[in-house]
Amino acid sequence: xxxxxxxMKTSEARREYVLKEVAWYACMDVxxxxxxxxxxxxxxxxxxxxxxxxFAFRYGEYPFPGEIGCALSHWECFRRLAESSEETxxxxxxxxVFTQPERVEKTIEKCDKLLKNKGTGIISLSFPYRIGxxxxxxxxxxxxxxxxxxxxxxxxxxxxxxxxxxLAVKPSVRADDYLYMNLLGIRMYGVLPWMSTGLSFKExxxxxxxxxxxxTYCRNIPFRYKIRNLFLKAADGAxxxxxxxxxxxxxxxxxx
Numbered sequence: 001x002x003x004x005x006x007x008m009k010t011s012e013a014r015r016e017y018v019l020k021e022v023a024w025y026a027c028m029d030v031x032x033x034x035x036x037x038x039x040x041x042x043x044x045x046x047x048x049x050x051x052x053x054x055f056a057f058r059y060g061e062y063p064f065p066g067e068i069g070c071a072l073s074h075w076e077c078f079r080r081l082a083e084s085s086e087e088t089x090x091x092x093x094x095x096x097v098f099t100q101p102e103r104v105e106k107t108i109e110k111c112d113k114l115l116k117n118k119g120t121g122i123i124s125l126s127f128p129y130r131i132g133x134x135x136x137x138x139x140x141x142x143x144x145x146x147x148x149x150x151x152x153x154x155x156x157x158x159x160x161x162x163x164x165x166x167l168a169v170k171p172s173v174r175a176d177d178y179l180y181m182n183l184l185g186i187r188m189y190g191v192l193p194w195m196s197t198g199l200s201f202k203e204x205x206x207x208x209x210x211x212x213x214x215x216t217y218c219r220n221i222p223f224r225y226k227i228r229n230l231f232l233k234a235a236d237g238a239x240x241x242x243x244x245x246x247x248x249x250x251x252x253x254x255x256x
């Protein structure tokens with residue numbers, strides 16, 4: 001299947017690494033996508049390509065250059081899919097690690113078929129959590145679940161209908177804002193246990209350095225966004241309670 005790999009032009013070590021990583025999988029038709037370096041964008045370019053104001057209203061803080069670049073890089077993959085003849089695509093970041101390589105191709109093939117049957121949606125292969133429903137068995141011991149929250153976008157499948165839907169709105173969120181996508185009406189799914197992780201969590205320092213000292217907070221959030229944010233925090237809390245309850249049920253079932 002069409003596989004877009006996001007890689008910074010200057011990150012030669014990562015590019016060499018990821019091309020070796022995916023060379024094992026005959027199912028992947030690889031196309032490199034040059035990542036956007038948010039640090040190199042002028043203020044005018046940032047405003048033209050990314051809605052920093054809406055981002056600040058949503059999260060209460062202004063985006064880091066790395067967050068803008070990351071989102072724009074994924075949106076570029078959406079654009080390429082939308083302009084292609086492909087129905088679905090696999091999108092990978094250049095530090096992706098597949099935890100069980102011998103199971104990757106069959107599981108991705110099954111996910112691809114499911115996504116095409118649904119005609120829309122995103123299936124995350126890494127770091128989905130806060131489960132919304134009971135799962136559907138895929139291959140081996142992997143299950144597909146509806147997810148409301150997650151983090152990271154190291155590896156996921158996306159349908160072109162979903163890509164077109166995301167492209168219709170100027171990007172204004174973090175690339176891994178699952179909740180935003182759910183609220184946009186996008187069906188978010190996740191494969192559990194996780195099929196992939198990223199070297200950024202182990203060996204390579206993250207491109208986005210988050211620290212309280214560097215955050216610029218937004219002080220003038222419109223009232224409607226304040227109400228919206230309060231509602232989302234309440235919903236997030238309820239989803240978290242459900243997630244804990246669900247995990248307890250799963251643990252009890254597995255221990256029998």
